[in-house]
Amino acid sequence: MYHSIYDLVTGPLTWLGFGVLVLGGLFRMVSLYSLAKKKDASSIAYNKAKYGIRSILHWITPFGTLGWKENPVITVVTFVFHICLLATPIFLGAHIDLWDLNFGVSWPALPDHVADIMTVLVIAAGCFFAYRRVVDKTVAFVTTWKDWFALCVTMGPFITGFLAYHQIFNYQFMIVLHVITGIAWLLFIPFGRLSHAILGWYSRVYIASEFQGVRHAKDW
Amino acid sequence: MYNEIFDRKIEDVGLQTGIDRLTPEKIEKTVKQVLEGETGAKLKVYHDTCVRCGMCAKACHFYQSHLEPSYSPVAKIHQSIGVLIEKDGKVGPDFIYQCAQIAYTECNLCRRCVHYCPLGIDTAYMMSTMRRICHKLGVTPQYIQDTAHSHSATMNQMWVKDDEWVDSLLWQEEEARDEFPDMRIPLDVDGVDFLYSVIGPEPKFRTHLIYQAAAIFHEAGANWTMPSEPGWDNSDMAMFSGDFEMMGRLKRAHFECAQKLHVKRIVMGECGHAFRSIYDQGNRWLGWKDYPVEVVHSVEFFTELFKAGKIKMKAKHPGIATIQDPCNIIRGRGLYDHLRFLAHEVCEEIVEMAPNGEHNYCCAAGGGIINCGPPFKNVRMSGNKAKADQLKAAYDKGARTILAPCHNCHGGLEDIIHHYGIDMEIKFLGDIIYANMVKTKAVEE
Known part of the structure; x- marks a missing residue:
């Protein structure tokens, strides 16, 4: 029974997760780009790669922009959160073992204790974001169920992964829950709030071209 | 929540x-x-x-x-x-x-x-x-709608009738004769270097600005004209009221007016939103990626005149001045360096506000808010304590003049300094240049 559930979630359901991530992501990017060509021609006509790249370089640099400088705590937490959020699942030894086992590909892994600390950092950052959503009046005012949903989906695999790794509660149950929450994470990236991961680049490049190209001013 | x-x-x-x-x-x-x-x-x-x-x-x-x-x-x-x-x-x-x-x-x-x-x-x-x-x-809002109605009925912002427009120009030309006997405000001259365009409030209640601009052009020996027909007003409150059809008509009329006169380019007075309407919104509504006729803002044009040595200052504006960077020309069009160059050319000393340049705070009048009229004046006042604090800090550093090359900034800051009791005066670049330039063509005083 347990093995069949495990096989289901790590087999077909994982394929579904990656499938939706890749195909759904591509669909969103292609359909929005063609919609932009059709309806926002007077905006995207000014798009230029060099402006976009320059802007992205500023915005991926901590304290490289006015917004980051004026919000120092969020800046530090946001950078730590996103770096750990992306690096941990990709460079976790156990994940790489699965890739090796199933596809025969592998790459260098993070030491387990480092990955463990990074997981804790993601959870801590998530708690900070949750705290702000409740306590910071400016953020609380604009928070909706969508924001809580996005936060829960993002945190799910990290909390369950942490519990499973440390064998807190039932390991077998927790590892299945970890895979399920991980799949949910993949499923929702192309849609809603989490889609900023793939669509944020569009708005970044556009506003960069708008500011640097048309307005001759920095967008950072 | x-x-x-x-x-x-x-x-x-x-x-x-x-x-x-x-x-x-x-x-x-x-x-x-x-x-x-x-x-x-x-x-x-x-x-x-x-x-x-x-x-x-x-x-x-x-x-x-x-x-x-x-x-x-x-x-x-x-x-x-x-x-x-x-x-x-x-x-x-x-x-x-x-x-x-x-x-x-x-x-x-x-x-x-x-x-x-x-x-x-x-x-x-x-x-x-x-x-x-x-x-x-x-x-x-009633007031901005009235302005938009004026645009659609007269193609200018202030219900200025066609004959009143030409009359105002002739009046200013006549006024100027005492000071500059040969000065003209040329009307409808074909093929000249530039067409000078202003916003509706200039002929309506800031007529001296036209006088000053004409005096500066006269001193610089410029080859210019103003149009007698509708299209002379570059302002565009329809853009802010959401009446984009009207915005498009206004911009088309403005550019066509320059094209009919075969001028090389348009020079625009010290206005922010009008500039926005031609490089950002109006042109796009009409499907133009760029201008059909080149447009230069006064801040750029005055810079050219100073760099070419066509205008020289007899004396600089006394005391310390600070600079209000208008959103639509600085964050909107990158004229920061031009404005700094000019400010240092015409003022004795400059202290900067913080933040400034493209990070500067808006005057709270722009975007059509001041045009929404008296019912919303207090929204602008209570909503821009941030600007009052900036001005007070500049005042504490000795600044008594605010250099603001934008009509909306003028209106907005005028209200703010009165509301918050800040003892400063607000100047256009044209005010300072006209008052302090070398006037080789003027009658001896």
Whole structure:
């Protein structure tokens, strides 16, 4: 029974997760780009790669922009959160073992204790974001169920992964829950709030071209 | 959390009359018409991806002045167009009143918040779209609507009749004869170097600005003209009321007026929003990626005159001055270096406001808010304590003059210095240049 559930979630359901991530992501990017060509021609006509790249370089640099400088705590937490959020699942030894086992590909892994600390950092950052959503009046005012949903989906695999790794509660149950929450994470990236991961680049490049190209001013 | 009851409603006859005529069906139909017909991926991406981090709050002078969550850029979206998108336009008339008040009177469309958003969300675009919906619903503040009506009836902002326009120019030319016996304000001269265009309020109540500009051009030996026909007014409140059809007509008339006279380029007076209307919004509505006739702002043109040595200062403006960087020419068009060059050419000493340049705070008059008239004056005053604090800091460093090359900035700052009791005077570049330049062609005093 347990093995069949495990096989289901790590087999077909994982394929579904990656499938939706890749195909759904591509669909969103292609359909929005063609919609932009059709309806926002007077905006995207000014798009230029060099402006976009320059802007992205500023915005991926901590304290490289006015917004980051004026919000120092969020800046530090946001950078730590996103770096750990992306690096941990990709460079976790156990994940790489699965890739090796199933596809025969592998790459260098993070030491387990480092990955463990990074997981804790993601959870801590998530708690900070949750705290702000409740306590910071400016953020609380604009928070909706969508924001809580996005936060829960993002945190799910990290909390369950942490519990499973440390064998807190039932390991077998927790590892299945970890895979399920991980799949949910993949499923929702192309849609809603989490889609900023793939669509944020569009708005970044556009506003960069708008500011640097048309307005001759920095967008950072 | 978002309070469903809008607790700062201000009575405005234009908004109320519009609301009284609305039905939920009409609202839904119009919202859909705009969202589906006039917007596309841009609005969708902004709406979907905003992660509600609240970083933009600190960007906004309204938020900085009130320190109240409902004034942050994201909150303005959250209380207006965000709801229309979520509910697919299924809202009642009272909610539209709230949307209109927020979009027309609590956002200057200054785009300072762009510097704060990692995702590059353009709140001004969303507020502009909100105004567009309100315009199509007939829910616009009375004063700005009157201005938009003037645009559509006269092609200028201030109900200036065709003969009054020419009369005002002749009057200023006649006035100038005492000082400059040979000075002309050339009308409809074909093929000259540039057409000089102004905004409606200049002939209406700031006529001396035309005199000053003409005197500067005369001294510089410029080969220029003004048009006698409609199209002379480069201003565009229709752009801010959401009447984009009218915005397009105005810009077309303006450029055609220059084309008919075969001028090489258009020089524009010291105005911010008019500049925005030709490089940003009006041109795009007409499908022009760039100008059909080259346009230079006064700040650029005066820079040219100084660099070419065509205008020299007899003396610099005395004392210490500070600079108000207008959103539409600095954050909007990168004229920071030009303005600094000129400021140091014409003023004895400059102290900068902090922040400045493209990070400067708006005057709270721009984006059409001052044009929404007296009912909303206090919104601008209480909403720009941030600017008053900046000015007071400059005052404490000795600044007594504010150099502001934009009409809206003038109006807005004039109100702010009176409201907050800051003893400073506000000057256009033209004021200072005219008063202090070497006048080789003037009669001996």
